[in-house]
Structures are given as structure tokens and as C-alpha cells.
Amino acid sequence: MRYRRMPIEVESPEQLGYGNIECNLAESSVSDGLFSQLGLKLDDLVLMYGDHLGKPELRAMIAGEGPLLHAEDVLLTVGAAAALFIVSTSLLEAGDRALVVFPNYATNIETPRQLGCQMDYFQLSFEGGFRIDVDALIARITPETKLVSVTCPHNPTGTMISENDLHRLVEAVENRGCRLLFDETYREMSFGTALPPAASLSQRVISVSSLSKTYGLPGIRTGWILCRDRSLMETFLAAKEQIFISNSVVDEEIAYQFLSRKAEHLERIRAHIDTNFGILKAWMGEQTDYEWVEPQGGVVCFPRIKPESGVDVEKFYSILNTVYKTWVGPGHWFESDRRHMRVGFGWPTADELTRGLNNITQALLAAKD
Numbered sequence: 001m002r003y004r005r006m007p008i009e010v011e012s013p014e015q016l017g018y019g020n021i022e023c024n025l026a027e028s029s030v031s032d033g034l035f036s037q038l039g040l041k042l043d044d045l046v047l048m049y050g051d052h053l054g055k056p057e058l059r060a061m062i063a064g065e066g067p068l069l070h071a072e073d074v075l076l077t078v079g080a081a082a083a084l085f086i087v088s089t090s091l092l093e094a095g096d097r098a099l100v101v102f103p104n105y106a107t108n109i110e111t112p113r114q115l116g117c118q119m120d121y122f123q124l125s126f127e128g129g130f131r132i133d134v135d136a137l138i139a140r141i142t143p144e145t146k147l148v149s150v151t152c153p154h155n156p157t158g159t160m161i162s163e164n165d166l167h168r169l170v171e172a173v174e175n176r177g178c179r180l181l182f183d184e185t186y187r188e189m190s191f192g193t194a195l196p197p198a199a200s201l202s203q204r205v206i207s208v209s210s211l212s213k214t215y216g217l218p219g220i221r222t223g224w225i226l227c228r229d230r231s232l233m234e235t236f237l238a239a240k241e242q243i244f245i246s247n248s249v250v251d252e253e254i255a256y257q258f259l260s261r262k263a264e265h266l267e268r269i270r271a272h273i274d275t276n277f278g279i280l281k282a283w284m285g286e287q288t289d290y291e292w293v294e295p296q297g298g299v300v301c302f303p304r305i306k307p308e309s310g311v312d313v314e315k316f317y318s319i320l321n322t323v324y325k326t327w328v329g330p331g332h333w334f335e336s337d338r339r340h341m342r343v344g345f346g347w348p349t350a351d352e353l354t355r356g357l358n359n360i361t362q363a364l365l366a367a368k369d
């Protein structure tokens with residue numbers, strides 16, 4: 001396998017330095033949690049190797065999210081990132097066919113591609129409302145397809161599939177004998193009713209998620225794989241043991257104590273997302289050079305500068321970044337036209353979001369021919 005740094009990581013706000021950014025609309029999570037505000041008790045923690053699957057009580061808590069899930073169906077990983085890596089490297093080899101929604105969170109494409117898989121991209125389009133047409137996706141499954149990879153709510157567009165479509169996709173994957181990787185890292189930030197954890201529906205489904213996005217805890221690097229196929233879980237555990245043996249017991253304990261008060265945290269987080277989404281929606285309604293597909297979940301969307309707007313795209317980014325010190329996720333992070341950009345509305349405060357959006361308006365005006 002070849003490793004190559006992805007632009008989304010090289011140019012990420014944390015690599016750029018938060019101090020260089022005044023309005024950060026480049027994140028895909030809610031605001032990062034402050035340790036001192038979490039009311040954690042860690043003094044009695046023994047700094048040993050943890051259970052290789054992950055802290056049992058934490059796994060039981062995560063399994064409690066879905067019917068038919070047990071603690072044994074949960075493998076804790078270093079973020080959803082490590083979960084995705086473990087799944088791809090365990091299931092795929094050079095020459096295998098992977099059917100992957102495109103665009104996507106970069107790792108979902110990069111890892112199978114660098115493993116040498118034959119990539120079948122399922123392209124979403126702005127004109128098609130970035131809709132994942134499940135019938136069309138199912139039609140692309142071939143007898144050689146090993147893995148179908150879907151992110152929902154989708155990154156970078158925030159679109160979702162219905163529960164009925166999820167069931168049909170799962171059925172198709174079962175009938176064709178392949179597997180579904182369902183990246184549901186934004187699941188708990190669905191605007192309507194959240195889908196059930198996809199892995200609860202079938203042994204052929206692998207769900208991946210983490211505490212990074214909904215809960216703003218990317219710094220504790222705690223994610224997981226959910227899978228009801230025990231023999232596959234043994235392989236995933238073997239991969240985990242070879243890469244990092246176990247998660248940090250400190251991170252696991254923080255995650256456990258945090259999730260023990262999950263309802264309280266979720267209420268606060270959802271209120272913040274609602275407020276910010278309202279600001280974004282009102283601002284979008286006023287735009288003439290800019291258009292979007294309204295997201296259905298998560299805290300990102302993927303609007304674009306209208307092709308007919310006469311805005312010089314490179315000039316726009318240059319002004320936005322250098323004059324206004326405002327950052328968004330440019331299209332090339334997702335191997336897409338730079339006319340598109342991912343706007344993250346969950347991370348900034350309402351005030352920072354308002355300023356950031358106004359800065360986009362100013363940069364669009366200034367970059368017109």
C-alpha cells in the first residue's frame with residue numbers, strides 16, 4: 001500500500017494553525033469540547049493496556065444504540081479514521097472491486113484506491129440534489145463487487161438516504177454476497193429521525209462512527225466499528241492489535257463518562273446546530289451568486305459559486321483566506337471542482353458563523369470580473 005498525504009489533511013485548520021484563522025467554516029464537527037467543562041473524574045485511572053476490544057462498559061453503551069447489537073459487536077478504534085482503515089485493509093486487496101459513493105470523506109476513497117482496488121465511483125451531482133439514488137447504486141453492484149461504501153449523512157453534502165432505502169440496500173448486499181461499509185459518523189446529527197445503526201440490520205453490514213463530530217471530541221480519538229459477523233470482528237481485532245493493540249484508557253474513560261451524560265450533551269449540541277443552521281439558511285436565501293443543496297443532517301453542506309456568476313474562483317479563495325482570514329473546505333479536498341466548497345456550520349459560534357458567511361459574500365463580490 002502506498003501512502004500519500006491528502007489535501008484535506010495537509011490543509012486542515014489544525015495543520016494551518018487555528019491562530020491564523022478568524023472565521024473557521026472548514027470543520028465538519030460541532031465545537032470542540034473543553035476538558036474542564038466536562039466534569040470528568042480521572043484520578044483513579046490505572047494507565048494500563050485496556051481491553052483489546054475496548055472498555056466493555058463503553059462498548060455496551062454504544063451497542064445500546066441499536067436493536068440486536070451487543071458489546072461483542074463493537075470494536076473501539078482510534079477515531080472513525082482507524083476504523084475505516086481497518087475495514088478497508090481487512091476486506092480488500094489489489095484488484096478487488098469497490099463501489100464507492102463520490103465525492104466522499106477522503107479516506108473512504110483513498111485507502112481502497114491505494115490498496116490497488118478497482119474503484120467503481122457512484123457519482124453524486126449538484127443537479128441531482130446530491131441524492132444517493134439507491135436503485136441506481138444497487139444496479140452498479142457486480143458479481144465481483146466486494147464492498148459497497150456509503151457515507152450517511154453524507155460528507156461533504158449532508159444528504160441522507162431514507163430508512164426504506166437503507167433496508168433495500170442492505171437486502172441487495174445480502175443477495176449479492178458483498179458487504180456494505182456504512183460510515184455513519186454524522187448519524188446522531190440527522191435533522192429528522194436518525195437511521196438505525198446500519199450494522200444492526202445485517203451481518204453483512206459494517207458501521208463506522210466516532211465521538212469526533214456530534215460530540216466535538218476529536219481530540220480523544222475514539223471511534224468504533226459495529227459488526228455482527230463475529231468471524232469478521234476477529235479479523236478486525238487482529239488488525240487493531242497489529243496497529244495499536246488497544247485504545248488509550250484515558251480516552252476510553254473520558255468517552256465513557258461523557259456518554260453517561262449523553263442526553264444532556266445532545267440537547268445542548270442540537271440547540272447549537274439548530275441556531276447555526278437557521279443563520280446559514282437565512283444567509284443562503286439572500287445569495288445571488290451562490291447556490292446549494294440543503295443538507296438533511298450533519299453540520300456540513302457543499303454549496304457552489306454559480307457557474308454563470310462571473311466570479312473568479314481562485315481570486316475568491318485568495319481574498320477569503322488572506323483578506324478575511326476565513327476558511328472553508330475547497331472543492332479539491334473532495335476531488336471536486338473548486339467552485340464547490342464545504343461549509344461547516346456546527347463548529348463556529350453563531351457570531352463567528354455570521355461573520356464568516358458575510359466574509360464569503362464580500363469575497364464573492366470582490367472576485368467578480
Ligand SMILES: Cc1ncc(COP(=O)(O)O)c(C=O)c1O
Pocket residue numbers: 028078079080081082105151155183185186209210211212213218222223
Ligand atoms: C464521514 C467521516 N468519517 C470519518 C471521519 C474520521 O473522523 P474521526 O477519525 O475523527 O472519527 C470523518 C472526519 O472528518 C468523516 O467526516
